[in-house]
Amino acid sequence: MSDTSAPQKYRRILLKVSGEVLMGDTPYGIDTKTVQSVADDVAEIVKSGVELCLVIGGGNIFRGMAGAAKGMERSSADYMGMLATVMNALAMQDALERIGVETRVQSAIPMATVCEPYIRRRAQRHLEKGRVVIFAAGTGNPFFTTDTAAALRAAEMQCDALFKGTSVDGVYTADPKKDPKAERYDRLSYMDVLAKDLRVMDASAVALMRDSNIPIIVFSIKGRGNLLSVLRGEGTHTVVAQDRAAA
Ligand SMILES: Nc1ncnc2c1ncn2[C@@H]1O[C@H](COP(=O)(O)OP(=O)(O)OP(=O)(O)O)[C@@H](O)[C@H]1O
């Protein structure tokens, strides 16, 4: 029998899942098998006793910058991007509840017939009861991204760490999708990420995590079981924290 216990180091975490990852091998949108695989990973760590907040990107459906590049007014395009994250949140809620994980979706843009509005104290109560809270619609404001929303909610929910589950297995010296010679860091300080302009995560999100002293762990969420491994400090990942030694 496999050991699904997670270290006590983390009481509550925020997991940011890249929207793009949810496409799986398809060119656009939501691949239900991939969503289910991420949900299985999430279920595993919830069963181990970790309280879990989720933020899901919208890159598999719509990014505001892409709309703006085609001539759309940036704010309207960004609202479309935020609505895309609500679709992903509902897909993840469905996948989690299918396997018996209790969830609540809270949206930063109120939509009363679809999900709860974002209410900090209510979200905290859900977490205390063992429910996964999926924060949708980013920050509710244009000109931001779901990285910043993830950092904001991680700080508000007093999370012990922000796990960024994406398509690369850590922070590299340059974008590994563009530079095959890029090398992965095991540990970095927030200041390193900002000073070296390493664009795995928005600078505003990194700065907020620095100010709140919440470590960021970047890993690939593409492989089944990666989340639990990384939570135990195993597997390939990069830790970003106050200083390299303490990371
Ligand atoms: N120095 C770097 N190290 C690692 N990845 C980097 C670096 N610079 C840029 N990247 C890119 O950052 C991306 C991580 O962001 P991600 O794809 O998760 O986007 P997102 O905006 O957070 O989510 P979404 O897919 O929902 O838009 C990786 O795919 C990688 O190509």
Ligand SMILES: O=c1ccn([C@@H]2O[C@H](COP(=O)(O)O)[C@@H](O)[C@H]2O)c(=O)[nH]1
């Ligand atoms: O607070 C926010 C969060 C997101 N947006 C818009 O949504 C898309 C999708 O989010 P990603 O982080 O890129 O996955 C983003 O491109 C923005 O257009 C926002 O405006 N405000």
